[in-house]
Amino acid sequence: MIKKSTAEGVGSSGLSTxxxxxxxxxxxxxxxxxxxxxxxxxxCFLLFLxxxxxxxxxxxxxxxLRAGETPELxxxxxxxxxxxxxxxxxxxxxRVVQVNRFLNMVxxxxxxxxxxxxxxxxxxxxxxxxxxxxxxxxxxxxxxMTGMVRSVVVVLPEEVFRExxxxxxxxxxxxxxxxxxxxTYDVPMLVATLNDMPTVNEPVVVNVDAGFFLGPADPVAVAxxxxxxxxxxRLIVLVSSDDExxxxxxxxxxxxxxxxxxxxx
Amino acid sequence: xxxKAAANHHVVLWGFCILSFLLRCYDLSAQPATDDDAGMASSxxxxxxxxxxxxxxxxxxxxxxxxxxxxxxxxxxxxxxxxKGPAVLTGSLTVPVVGYLAYSLFGNKRIAYLxxxxxxxDPLHINASRQVIQEASTTFFISLGIxxxxxxxxxxxxxxxxxxxxxxxxxxxxxxxGLFPWAVSAGAYLAYPYFKPLAEGxxxxxxxxxxxxxxxxxxxxxxxxxxYIPWLDRGHSLAEFLGLQLSLVKYQYLHxxxxxxxxxxxxxxxxxFLWPVPWFDxxxxxxxxxxxxxxxxxxxxxxxxxxxxxxxxxxxxxxxxELGYVIALFLAAYLPMVLTTRGIWVLLATxxxxxxxxxxxxxxxxxxxxxxxxxxxxxxxxxVVVMLSAVMYPMxxxxxxxxxxxxxxxxxxxxxxxxxx
Numbered sequence: 001m002i003k004k005s006t007a008e009g010v011g012s013s014g015l016s017t018x019x020x021x022x023x024x025x026x027x028x029x030x031x032x033x034x035x036x037x038x039x040x041x042x043x044c045f046l047l048f049l050x051x052x053x054x055x056x057x058x059x060x061x062x063x064x065l066r067a068g069e070t071p072e073l074x075x076x077x078x079x080x081x082x083x084x085x086x087x088x089x090x091x092x093x094x095r096v097v098q099v100n101r102f103l104n105m106v107x108x109x110x111x112x113x114x115x116x117x118x119x120x121x122x123x124x125x126x127x128x129x130x131x132x133x134x135x136x137x138x139x140x141x142x143x144x145m146t147g148m149v150r151s152v153v154v155v156l157p158e159e160v161f162r163e164x165x166x167x168x169x170x171x172x173x174x175x176x177x178x179x180x181x182x183x184t185y186d187v188p189m190l191v192a193t194l195n196d197m198p199t200v201n202e203p204v205v206v207n208v209d210a211g212f213f214l215g216p217a218d219p220v221a222v223a224x225x226x227x228x229x230x231x232x233x234r235l236i237v238l239v240s241s242d243d244e245x246x247x248x249x250x251x252x253x254x255x256x257x258x259x260x261x262x263x264x265x
Numbered sequence: 266x267x268x269k270a271a272a273n274h275h276v277v278l279w280g281f282c283i284l285s286f287l288l289r290c291y292d293l294s295a296q297p298a299t300d301d302d303a304g305m306a307s308s309x310x311x312x313x314x315x316x317x318x319x320x321x322x323x324x325x326x327x328x329x330x331x332x333x334x335x336x337x338x339x340x341x342x343x344x345x346x347x348x349k350g351p352a353v354l355t356g357s358l359t360v361p362v363v364g365y366l367a368y369s370l371f372g373n374k375r376i377a378y379l380x381x382x383x384x385x386x387d388p389l390h391i392n393a394s395r396q397v398i399q400e401a402s403t404t405f406f407i408s409l410g411i412x413x414x415x416x417x418x419x420x421x422x423x424x425x426x427x428x429x430x431x432x433x434x435x436x437x438x439x440x441x442x443g444l445f446p447w448a449v450s451a452g453a454y455l456a457y458p459y460f461k462p463l464a465e466g467x468x469x470x471x472x473x474x475x476x477x478x479x480x481x482x483x484x485x486x487x488x489x490x491x492x493y494i495p496w497l498d499r500g501h502s503l504a505e506f507l508g509l510q511l512s513l514v515k516y517q518y519l520h521x522x523x524x525x526x527x528x529x530x531x532x533x534x535x536x537x538f539l540w541p542v543p544w545f546d547x548x549x550x551x552x553x554x555x556x557x558x559x560x561x562x563x564x565x566x567x568x569x570x571x572x573x574x575x576x577x578x579x580x581x582x583x584x585x586x587e588l589g590y591v592i593a594l595f596l597a598a599y600l601p602m603v604l605t606t607r608g609i610w611v612l613l614a615t616x617x618x619x620x621x622x623x624x625x626x627x628x629x630x631x632x633x634x635x636x637x638x639x640x641x642x643x644x645x646x647x648x649v650v651v652m653l654s655a656v657m658y659p660m661x662x663x664x665x666x667x668x669x670x671x672x673x674x675x676x677x678x679x680x681x682x683x684x685x686x
Binding site: 034093 | 299302314476505548549
């Protein structure tokens with residue numbers, strides 16, 4: 001292209017330097033070529049972002065529902081057992097709505113992962129190491145680490161939320177009196193009361209713990225409101241939390257009433 | 266023949282590269298892996314396996330995981346080379362790149378040689394280039410990004426500008442230090458026609474803005490985001506990715522080191538060029554303790570602030586774009602570190618020192634040209650710098666406990682200081 005322009009320049013002016021008209025023409029061509037290239041780069045960039053966005057979403061695995069089918073309802077006796085329920089159903093990248101008075105996001109990191117050794121260092125899949133440390137208060141964190149859960153909405157009773165609000169404000173990057181938004185490690189989290197929880201417009205897995213009803217919460221109202229806030233529930237796990245000393249038989253009865261109300265909806 | 270070789274800057278700069286490589290890989294297998302190194306090996310494997318960030322420095326972007334994983338595959342295992350290969354390689358290659366950068370900026374071999382030499386023998390850079398941490402690769406990609414920017418901005422060459430964007434994307438995907446030179450270079454590209462009104466492409470501001478958007482916005486963001494693909498594959502959306510970046514801003518701002526690093530190790534960036542500041546790493550493998558001390562050669566580091574003063578004064582006199590660009594790059598890399606309230610340890614100086622060294626080399630060269638200092642004095646200074654770096658070398662390669670003069674420094678900062686023996 002450069003050779004051609006020189007030849008044209010010589011031809012038109014008879015001199016070894018191109019004419020001003022010719023230079024302007026070449027510059028214009030060059031500018032057009034750049035414009036096209038830049039637009040192509042920007043278009044590729046937008047396509048790349050779109051591909052990234054859908055690519056991630058397509059990797060999610062969450063129980064499917066046929067039209068008119070109700071979501072599966074499971075009962076377990078400890079928060080810890082929910083992990084196994086998820087694992088058996090092959091959950092991946094799920095959004096979880098956790099209705100409890102605890103976050104169940106206590107962090108856990110196996111020491112073996114960062115222990116020095118002579119060369120060559122041996123590494124492998126660390127997910128089993130995380131699973132070894134599973135308990136009722138860290139299972140949700142571990143489920144997030146192992147990839148089954150990607151995002152968590154924690155619904156706390158009003159009185160618990162009020163009590164812990166100030167402590168949350170120090171941790172979450174977006175905090176108001178109604179809800180806390182932020183990340184725990186790399187897990188997007190929203191903490192709110194049921195009244196202030198926004199509607200979740202994507203398929204979710206819901207866990208309801210008996211401990212949520214330790215306060216004045218009405219199980220029937222909770223079921224109704226939860227259904228409104230989470231229109232697309234794919235799996236619901238009810239937890240009687242037998243391993244929590246303050247969960248009394250009366251509280252477990254409330255969980256039973258929640259179950260009846262949920263089924264009736 | 267030596268004189269002929271010295272006149273060819275390619276020969277000299279690649280000679281520095283070989284020397285850098287030797288200094289950075291000498292006895293590499295004998296340097297034990299720290300707990301952090303082990304954690305980073307595991308992070309690399311698991312990031313590729315399941316998108317998990319791992320425990321060590323999970324708040325930094327994940328390009329390190331990709332580089333370490335690739336290196337592990339190339340060397341067949343996480344041997345010393347498999348693990349630290351990317352750091353050794355990028356650390357060694359940064360030296361000639363910095364030389365080429367200085368040469369491209371000022372067209373002066375003395376400045377190029379001095380810049381490359383300062384980095385080649387800097388004990389802190391040697392230390393950083395022998396660990397898995399991302400300091401060496403960040404600095405490497407930053408220097409490549411600036412070099413490509415210089416070529417791209419001067420001639421408005423689109424391929425160089427795109428390359429620059431890609432390198433800044435890689436730098437930022439290694440560590441956020443890459444954001445500062447990226448921003449300055451993007452600004453420099455937009456500002457260049459105002460400094461040089463006859464610059465190529467300067468007559469088409471809209472075309473320039475479009476090139477700017479493609480080269481300094483789209484390409485670096487695409488490269489940066491691509492490093493997160495294994496994480497996005499966990500089911501995350503781009504909105505969640507953006508949210509993560511915002512949460513990391515807060516995390517970085519509030520980050521606290523271990524109790525030892527917070528209370529016993531100097532942690533303010535203003536100290537870097539005023540007096541010698543150390544950083545410590547410990548390893549305890551098979552019953553043997555090793556201590557690595559990262560500390561700059563203060564004979565070089567101490568020149569930074571006077572050189573900055575000299576360069577700023579010169580810039581006000583000459584208004585030379587290239588000098589202003591380096592000053593802006595240095596200030597943009599250094600001032601945020603100085604002004605932040607969180608702890609900033611000296612190992613974080615790695616991406617800043619390459620710019621400090623170019624400024625110092627420029628000042629020294631200017632003083633020689635002005636006849637203020639003699640060539641003989643410069644030669645003597647270079648010899649003393651080499652001697653001090655040689656004395657400090659055992660600290661950089663985790664042999665601080667093996668030599669009495671480095672052991673004394675290690676004991677001064679021992680975590681067990683004050684304990685009853």
